[in-house]
Amino acid sequence: MIVEKSYRTLGGTLLAAGIILAGLLNVSTRAEAQSARPNIVVMMADNLGYGDVGAYGGSRAPTPRIDALAREGIQLADFQVEPNCTPSRAAFLTGRLPIRSGTSGLAAPGTKTGLAPGEITLAELLREAGYSTALFGKWHLGESLERQPQFQGFDEFWGILTLITPASAEIPGYHPKFIRHQDVLQARRDQKPIITGKLSMEYRAEIDRDMTIKAKDYIAAQARTDKPFFLFVSFTNPHHPVLPHPDFKGKSGGGAYADVLMELDYNSGVILDTIDKQGLRDNTIVVWISDNGPTTYSEPDQNGDSGPWSGELGSAWEGGLRTAGMIRWPEKIESGRLSADLFHILDFFPTIATFAQATIPNDRPIDGLDQSDFLLGKQATSNRDHTIVFYNQKLTAVRWHQYKFLKVAHEKEHSILYPPTELPLPQIFNLRMDPKERHNLLGMKGYAPLLRQYYGLVGRYMQTLKAKNGRTGKKIRD
């Protein structure tokens, strides 16, 4: 809230968020533990489905590097995310439900929507705790200056601010006059960005290669400093338009999407190799995740695969909400562990904060749960037994153990294209009995106690939305 006000009063001069944040953070034990703090490398795929990589049963393309990474740490079989790019990235970086920060829906291109500047991001938290921070790739949390990554905790940013779909002559009824490409930007902390290129259809096929090289250089540079670092590589693959880098075109024998999966695997491998080569493997936490489930509404060769789950992104069908997620920290997180416990993308915020010995803000509701003891094997099970999804400002779904409650029904294969239906009572599915969500249990024997559980959870969250800083985004949403 303070930060938000600062932006408004100071206008162009923009007070650095860190100055205010310092007051919120406990810094007492920082110096002593500095040397032991792990580096954090996050690789995020865009719209990758649960069934797209081998480690999750996919057989569309060989993905040996990602599969090996899954075995080298913990592989999450029940990794939950938000239904779309903007909300999922907001949840990851704030540990708070997107509805709190004005990000419960897609930040539409060309608008002033996005993450409320008053939110405290993981990058801010880690920078405040002594980390160097960098984002290479897609942001999609707001285009206006105060919402750009370099004002949200990142010392360095290179990439694009919004949707990764370039203008194309292939769109029906094309006229060259309407083609305007998105800028590829570069920026340093608190500075206006400079334009380094344009996201043309041609460059779309090459941008992931370039961000991988930047990540590689960044890791090498950081290895020569004493500071730990937080590197967020936000790939554009395998999001449509599915355009493999020329080196990967036709390589899989399985079409463009499979080519792009191989490219994503290769780029992930380059980053993993760099970590090893720089001698950072043991003290680097590697997080490899997707932001949400795949599309199925796009053209035939442009879609990911949800694996055993049904539905697509932009809905709360399990295919939209459950995707690939794995975490490696050699010697700390046991290798070869496949966990079916619930883990939400929200949980990275407090969990990484704990690993980095940063202090979690206490002036606002934090929805993420600290899963550090679970990951370290100090406790057998995850701290999480439920999730809740508010999407496009509406209560959409609740998960409780294996039960799934859908308050908004989306068309299964065209969730984004067709209007959703708000239901008077939620549909109830048992994901262990019925992974494809075909048998609504509402009205069947014994459903009432499940409904009671649902309303209890919903009521609890509704209360927290009214708490102090419960919704920073509501007021500033354009």
Place this chain on the structure above:
Amino acid sequence: MIVEKSYRTLGGTLLAAGIILAGLLNVSTRAEAQSARPNIVVMMADNLGYGDVGAYGGSRAPTPRIDALAREGIQLADFQVEPNCTPSRAAFLTGRLPIRSGTSGLAAPGTKTGLAPGEITLAELLREAGYSTALFGKWHLGESLERQPQFQGFDEFWGILTLITPASAEIPGYHPKFIRHQDVLQARRDQKPIITGKLSMEYRAEIDRDMTIKAKDYIAAQARTDKPFFLFVSFTNPHHPVLPHPDFKGKSGGGAYADVLMELDYNSGVILDTIDKQGLRDNTIVVWISDNGPTTYSEPDQNGDSGPWSGELGSAWEGGLRTAGMIRWPEKIESGRLSADLFHILDFFPTIATFAQATIPNDRPIDGLDQSDFLLGKQATSNRDHTIVFYNQKLTAVRWHQYKFLKVAHEKEHSILYPPTELPLPQIFNLRMDPKERHNLLGMKGYAPLLRQYYGLVGRYMQTLKAKNGRTGKKIRD
């Protein structure tokens, strides 16, 4: 053909198939290699879906023993079967397309249908090559005496002959007068069976436990002989009615189906432990497979999961045709190998024959391909680039590399209940681009060469149906 005639002329006295078979088999190198021959233990689940076990991305129930087995040998990610119990078991035991042997559809209970007695089964082949042979569990290849397992190559048989669904008071409109339970039978080679029990609904929950104990005792007994053995454990789980053994009821926390998966995993573990305990691990080939994909047409808690594939058993949708399959042979088959190569249940016949140094019949078309070099790592890829499915006497599907051709369209979630539609031209799907078979490529750019490939393959098989012994089943099918 000779065997068939023998049965007809000798009537009740029934000439042992082995006497005739001896003439077809090459026995020259048998004695020398006897000691080195591997035991063969086949565990077959009934209606288990691709997505039901952890090794294939399932998270319905913990299946640690099956998952470990998958890692200890080769796990087949593209293991193809026939769409139903009878055809798939016929394909497994004969290496021939079910349409050749009168088994292209379900052997209906109470009829004289089933595997043509003139077929040469894997059990006959192995017995002739010096193996002891036993089947415990479900047969479903014919109920008439000459079609029973003890006349089809098995020295010992204990189990049931047809569908595993007992009569039940729970069927709507129940009247006790119509309840008649199937016999549980025991038989020794060439002898009439004796009735050891009845497959009541209560016993249905216990039969897998009993067959596991019989398998355990059999392995222990065989370990004390010099003969190699072929043990076929044909589980009834997780086929509906989904009835966990009392020891497993409620154990998973995920409902009856998940309980039954845990039971199946446990029973598989008992057999694997017995192999170890008897010191047979190194020279025993363990095959663990399902016969076909899961049902989705049954009651909500009675269905398996097809994982990333759509559709159910009784159809040629990928969910019906692709299921779990793994093979372990320590020191011979490399462990930790996950292969996306095509492998058909037909291929076990010639492949196991090669491993057992038995000779493959040369008086008839054999559709299975010898995959021994592929499994042993002597060649990098599978010998198979296509499959063909004749179901209920009709050409139903062709697979060629990642392309799938459907000549008969089944309703996706109720394949068995609704009438199929024969199509004038096949639907064409690319399984690597479109695992869920949503985008028919027929009529799209570049489809004609695919169609040419399809017709070429179909024509080739149609020719072999007219060859000598191309169809033994046609003439004797009731």
